[in-house]
Amino acid sequence: MILRSAKSLQSGAKALQCGAETTPRAKSDKKVAMRIDFVRHGETDWNRIRRVQGRGPVPLNAHGERQADRLGDRYRGEKIDALYASGLVRAMQTARRISEATDKEVTVDERLAEIDHGEVEGLMLPELTAQFPEILRLWSTSPDLVVYPGGEAMIEVQKRMIAALEGFRARHRGEWIVVVSHQFALSTLFAAILEAPLRRMRTFRLAAGSVTRFEWSDLGPQLVGYNMIEHLAGLDLRAV
Helix, strand or coil: CCCCCHHHHHHCHHHHHCCCECCCCCCCCCCEEEEEEEEECCCEHHHHHCCCCCCCCCCECHHHHHHHHHHHHHHCCCCCCEEEECCCHHHHHHHHHHHHHHCCCEEECHHHCCCCCHHHCCCCHHHHHHHCHHHHHHHHHCHHHCECCCCCEHHHHHHHHHHHHHHHHHHCCCCEEEEEECHHHHHHHHHHHCCCCHHHHHHCCCCCCCEEEEEEECCEEEEEEEEECHHHCCCCCCCC
16 A cells, blocks of 8 residues: 555655654544554764664764664653564664663574675765765666665565565564664665555655554554654754
């Protein structure tokens, strides 16, 4: 089911970036079959300086740890049914704060990992420009066609994220789960859920430590809240 057209997503991008709730709270007869909160991990030093970050063991920086603490506060006392995370250190550090607040064990699912950047991992923009100009050109015009040398293609990331989602939906019908993952991984999945072309993945910019909520019902998927950041009030809210 297409929740919102690609055109409406683009026109509403500014509002979405502010973390606004996307669905009016009106009475409905629909039965909510499942809720998933997709969390982007907290900030790292590589995020802050915009170094290409994929599978490397880069931990949260001090600011990212504060963001993770705020995520723990957001979920404290909530009765979530399951908590999943990428096995990468920055995602696990973030997920553990939620685990401590909810008394729910973290289940690692490697399909939630960030894209494998291969030879591009760790480069800064000037190095990327000099060594891989074609990748930058494609990223600007057709990100769905990007294939990182020695790494992954965007379509491969989307396929494994869809497979992970299908597994969660099969195991957790009628439940509320939290999934901690990464910018590119999540943006490819959001495009799939909303039936937008993969090239539109760049529409879905996520702040570090943000929460995006989908609910599934007999009407299909519904985007309830995008890039929600109210729990980060008072912190630096840049999307990095």
